[in-house]
Amino acid sequence: MLSKEIMQFNDLRYEIRAYACYLFNRNIKNQLPHIELSKVIEGLHKIQGEIGVTDALYVLNANGEQVIDAISNDPDIHGGKGSNLNDRAYFYRAVKEKKCILTDPYPTQNSGELVVTAAYPLYNQEGELCYVVCMDMRIEQALLLSRPTPLSRMFGGFSQSVYFLLSVMLMAVAFLLFIKGILSMYHAVLHFNNLDIKEVFEATILLTLALAIFDLVKAIFEEEVLGRSKGDASKAVHHTMIRFLGSIIIAISIEALMLVFKFTIIEPDKIIYAVYLIGGVTMLLVGLSVYIRFAYAAGEK
Known part of the structure; x- marks a missing residue:
């Protein structure tokens, strides 16, 4: 069943990425003179309340450090503030490509379940990187984003x-x-x-x-x-x-x-x-x- 989900993800990854980017763009403003962390967190709560299929939502600063505790409906997922995640593929890919990205499936360190991460870089009006907003989803959760009618x-x-x-x-x-x-x-x-x-x-x-x-x-x-x-x-x-x-x-x-x-x-x-x-x-x-x-x-x- 897992291999089938991976193949379904490969078929639907562009739709999943497009929808994840749409959620970020609609709820979190980019290219502003000053980007407030409180507004970013408010946008993340809106996303969580709208789709409810995420594992965790969190924010990294320009150095890759997690600046808030993870937002999640799962009681086993909490904390994380202060963690250095600048070596994660989703961070440096989002910074390098300067756009919303979606990773390939990878196993989590805790449970070993396959997850994907959507990352959205936030820049101020001068083009300086302020934050990278991340959304972790288990692979079956990601497939729900493109669920058919x-x-x-x-x-x-x-x-x-x-x-x-x-x-x-x-x-x-x-x-x-x-x-x-x-x-x-x-x-x-x-x-x-x-x-x-x-x-x-x-x-x-x-x-x-x-x-x-x-x-x-x-x-x-x-x-x-x-x-x-x-x-x-x-x-x-x-x-x-x-x-x-x-x-x-x-x-x-x-x-x-x-x-x-x-x-x-x-x-x-x-x-x-x-x-x-x-x-x-x-x-x-x-x-x-x-x-x-x-x-x-x-x-x-």
Whole structure:
């Protein structure tokens, strides 16, 4: 479950950061002639009361020292005033980038739970750094900031159910093709002395199609039902698509080969249809090559 939350955070991090920055900008004034700490604390209490999903809110001065006790609804989180946090990534990143930032998930020193921190630097009118306002959130709390509407949640659940049912049905198709392919091979072995090469070709096609459909189901189920990664998993999707199309091309190529043998022996005047099918296979190969070229070029960017 934790890995799923991390992947969800990676997908939603820009929305979470945007909302956190919006909260800071709306409740705490920046670029003023004089920034009062009491006004900053008042803004933090407004944020805490508005969203209520933070672990802790606190303020660092220009040297990275915590100037107030942490504001939190958790009784286990308190104090901290006077702590030197100038070596924390959220402090020096906010100072360096001079804008609101959101960290990657990291474990806390106390409980080891994964948290993220939004940091917002405050400057006076002369551009001098006065404070850095920080908001710690557990990763599941951060995800709540971008929680979808009831309608989108309902549609998301419906889509997930549909993908699950389609995956089950496609898996059943792949299983039936696999069983049929095995039976064809078994029949060919039992009647080896009277072996019909057509049965071998048909078994090969059935098993190839079963493999292609299984790969497709695996990609759909992992991404749409289990909600696994869309980051590097996009490469896995490319690999699955290539394997799927490759399996289809192999199956059609085998069928074209069967037609060449059949028409050569029985109906030579119809061999042109086998040539058309081979041409279609060639076009599929060209299309697959173009797909691979552009898919991996986009991935490198």
